[in-house]
Amino acid sequence: MEKKSFDQFNFDSILTEAINKLHFNQPTDIQQKVIPAILKGKSVIGQSHTGSGKTHAYLLPLFNQINAEKRLVQFVITAPTRELATQIHDEVKKIIKFAGKEKQWISKLLVGGTDKQKMMDKLKEPPHIVVGTPGRILDLVKEEALSIYSASAFIIDEADLMLDLGFINDVDQLLVRSNKNIQLLVFSATIPQRLEHFFKKYLDNPLHVKIDDQLSPETMEHHLIDTKHRSEAEVIAKISKVINPYLAIIFTNGKERANELSEALLEKGLDVGLIHGGLTPRERKRALKDIQSLRFQYIVATDLASRGIDIKGVSHVINAQLPKEEDFYVHRVGRTARAGMEGTAISLYNEDDTKIISKLEQKGLKFTFFDVKNDEWVEMKSWNERNLRVKTDGNVDQEAWQRVKKTKKVKPGYKKKMKYQQETIKKRLSKKTKYKK
Known part of the structure; x- marks a missing residue:
């Protein structure tokens, strides 16, 4: 099936210009499937591999809905590590630059390892977009330096790593402080069973998109x-x-x-x-x-x-x-x-x-x-060839002993006789097994 261009989504002309400058020609599989749902305000679970375009699958439709006149937090994007949060924020800044909206669309990166007081000072005027690690965002919310209740969308990127690194509780605390009708967008390469309970708590009939990846390249x-x-x-x-x-x-x-x-x-x-x-x-x-x-x-x-x-x-x-x-x-x-x-x-x-x-x-x-x-x-x-041989030999050995005639009267040399019987039966059974194969 031929892929369509980004024109199908009817993005704002400013965003379309930014997409062209990003040199995006066709939406990836994950973008094709989730962008229409995100534009409609639906919650989404998007599952696909690294490098499949997950980040722009949520960034593009969210930027299409940003309201520059409302100086309130509109989108919260969480990632499990500073490096990942920084990379997402770099993509956010790139879209803002290509759209020519450096003064109208304001974003802030909130991660640990930076001066907290300086960060709080910069948040006196709320940004439209918050990108960061859950722990640092929660810390600033508790300090009342930031309010996320105005946000219309909340993104959990790399949700399985968020779980593995123990940050899902911080995400939970942030969602408790968010509007109960917030649009929740969860993206991950894998969806562990342990996340299902979390989803049931916050997601009401979400669109679940899973892109079946090729197991590995032919090369x-x-x-x-x-x-x-x-x-x-x-x-x-x-x-x-x-x-x-x-x-x-x-x-x-x-x-x-x-x-x-x-x-x-x-x-x-x-x-x-x-x-x-x-x-x-x-x-x-x-x-x-x-x-x-x-x-x-x-x-x-x-x-x-x-x-x-x-x-x-x-x-x-x-x-x-x-x-x-x-x-x-x-x-x-x-x-x-x-x-x-x-x-x-x-x-x-x-x-x-x-x-x-x-x-x-x-x-x-x-x-x-x-x-x-x-x-x-x-x-x-291969491992299974060796395992099969060991397993087969073990079964034959056991069965041969079971077929050895046991004598009630113990005479000198009886152990040697029993061992000889067992070996004879084992050879016979091994031949049968060989012919069956």
């Missing part, structure tokens, strides 16, 4: 490496000698493991940067600057970096630990093989990961099983 390879009781740093150090990446992101499940792994890899001589939500504002700012200037060849990161933060030139993604959910695997590996380029995803795994591997395979993902020996890739048997 991407997916390797699996069994750790075999080796440390993650030891395996990754071996991998590094084979791949020599332009830039590789190494994902961990949590910031503690990220800290441990980055230290271990530095000890092994790898050029490693670190980015996660536990760093101080100054550390995070410096780390992002170093990453974007390509100072590092490897970046150890949590799932936070798999979305929102723009890291260019990623040739490899390494999962030091596989995520617990399939969607997170997709978001992680989506950092590479962009714009038709080739990319490689390498995942370390152990027996506990067979469930997620199986689920990804059922969705059509094709893994190749490797190890690194003498600084070269060596193809290995």
